[in-house]
Amino acid sequence: MGKKVMKFQDVWFRYGEDLPWVLQDVSFEISASEWVAVIGHNGSGKSTIAKLMNGLLFPQKGKILINGLEVNEETIWDVRKQVGMVFQNPDNQFVGTTVRDDVAFGLENRGIPREEMIRRLKSSLAAVRMEDFELQEPHRLSGGQKQRVAIAGVLAVSPQVIILDEATAMLDPSGRKEIIETVKTVKEQDDVSLVTITHDLNEVTLADRVLVMNEGKVWMEAPPRSIFAKRDELKEIGLDIPFVTKLSAELTDRDVILDSEPLNHDELLEELW
């Protein structure tokens, strides 16, 4: 993998001096155009990591670097140009009365010239396949469509990294599928790194790498397949492997594949999404 766009170096974080450490000695790196999924049980520190990534919180020990720039009080505005966030509740993220105004809002705020603004507006709505919804009211859209608009709003600002913090948690299965598909397309087309934070392991199958958090520490960092091979250990830390991986293992074990073709796990994953 190429250039590192984000680095956590020996990061320690707690919410107060007399409170326990929520993150302990957390280190990892994210490369340009890489998709990293952060998983872990509730309370393992995932959201805290997301907030540290764009300067909503600062570590007490260690460093966070975005493109070599240390995240601190002085650099947060530069950092936030480079790190976009999409949150859990689609209804809390809208500022515009139409999809177009909403996506344009972040651009107007940054004083982008009008022609460039229109170009970015069109291309980011096209990237999430919402170009036909420009004049609609965001509140009338489905949950999946709302999150696609939120992703377009972030994309329009051309960040280096987009963080989706439980961005599918409030969506139904079809909404989730929409977002995963969108994330996949965005990753293929735009030169952007993605960090998806979730407690749902079904969503991480397409990521390049998975960071598993447990009790504030990085428990394992590897491609999805290597993570899912550790089914028993994952269970011990309160995580279950994706349905499709279970199915694949089960069918292979029972020898029920009729034409003696080994079951192709990757093809199954593609089918699933």
Ligand code: ADP
């Ligand atoms: P996750 O996203 O994995 O569920 P969080 O990062 O939200 O985990 O939380 C990690 C730990 O930090 C939990 O024990 C949680 O109770 C604690 N915590 C989160 N936010 C606060 C806060 N504002 N004040 C005090 N403790 C907090």
